[in-house]
Amino acid sequence: MAEPSVVAGVEEPEERAIEAALRPRNLDDFVGQHRVRKQLSLVLQASRMRGRSADHVLFSGPPGLGKTTLAMIVAAEMNAPLRISSGPAIQHAGDLAAILSSLSEGEVLFLDEIHRMSRPAEEMLYMAMEDFRVDIVVGKGAGATAIPLDLPPFTLVGATTRAGLLPGPLRDRFGFTGHLEFYSVAELELVLRRSAGLLDLKVNSAGFSEIAGRSRGTPRIANRLLRRVRDWALVHGIDQIDARAASAALDMYEVDKRGLDRLDRAVLEALIVKFGGGPVGLSTLAIAVGEEPETVETVAEPFLVREGLLGRTPRGRIAMAPAWTHLGYVAPAGAFGQDILDVFEQSDAEVSGDGTWGDPAQ
Secondary structure, three states, X not given: OOOOOOOOOOOOHHHHHHHHHHXXXXXXXXXXXXXXXXXXXXXXXXXXXXXXXXXXXXXXXXXXXXXXXHHHHHHHHXXXXXXXXXXXXXXXXXXXXXXXXXXXXXXXXXXXXXXXXXXXXXHHHHHHHHHOEEEEXXXXXXXOEEEEEEOOOOEEEEEEOOHHHOOHHHHOOOOEEEEOOOOOHHHHHHHHHHHHHHHOOEEOHHHHHHHXXXXXXXXXXXXXXXXXXXXXXXXXXXXEEOHHHHHHXXXXXXXXXXXXXXXXXXXXHHHHHHOOOOOEXXXXXXXXXOOOHHHHHHHHHHHHHHOOOEEEEOOEEEEOHHHHHHOOOOOOOOOOOHHHHHHHHHHHHHEOOOOOEOOOOO
């Protein structure tokens, strides 16, 4: 299997510690997600004014956009302790009962990847969220007895990358649901400016713009690329990072201008060169690039589809026309997405030499 790319990242203790240090501690420091941030601020402020625990909160959206950070901010804004767990770690109702029974009043319980909890645990969570009570079953068969256990008021914060997998009864019990969107380049530049200040890095505006443009709309990736550029600058004796230095560093780490990394380009290259643009099945494509199917599907595909470079059809994956162009190939006639390329090519042709639009009648 190929080594992980700088975009995908490696879950090492040092990397996790640095990422944690860069997390904002309150809503005022949190960059982007203006709609969610404004709504959440209102929910928390109203809860503080009533002197009660905040309503249960659900954050959904792609990885790396700040769901865990917002959960920590909820606890900080409510001046409450935070308990962290995850859906995959709760495979039995007893696991959840042990966590719930040890909560203190007003505590915030954060469950990451909440959609991966077991069904028995989900059903126990319904009553805990609504009535702050759980039933502990003692014994088996006809002699089993349910012992009710009252819970102190608490706030559940759930995070999920796949909100559609949450059952309706669970989703409806959250008082506030916030969906996080990908960041714009301008927002990522603000994220990078804050992180550079914390890391004591000197980066000019062009350097921030270069890194932000390759960060795939994701703050976690932006911070990771910033640290790799920092390493490159340190080794090469560069005091201030500009666009040229950032570009050279990220080129070395195989992150191109559109944010594609080694795996992304390998997937597109295999589709175009080995399979003539597709369609081809996921398993076959994964074998061609030397990766597991799950890695291709969860790491590479979402970004490539969002960028209009890869398409998913009932017959398999296909390379869209912009993918051919991005890798330096000529898209065949009739390739999917060719009409989009034609529009851009026509627009470029209609721009005159002085930068003004030509006469459409000519």
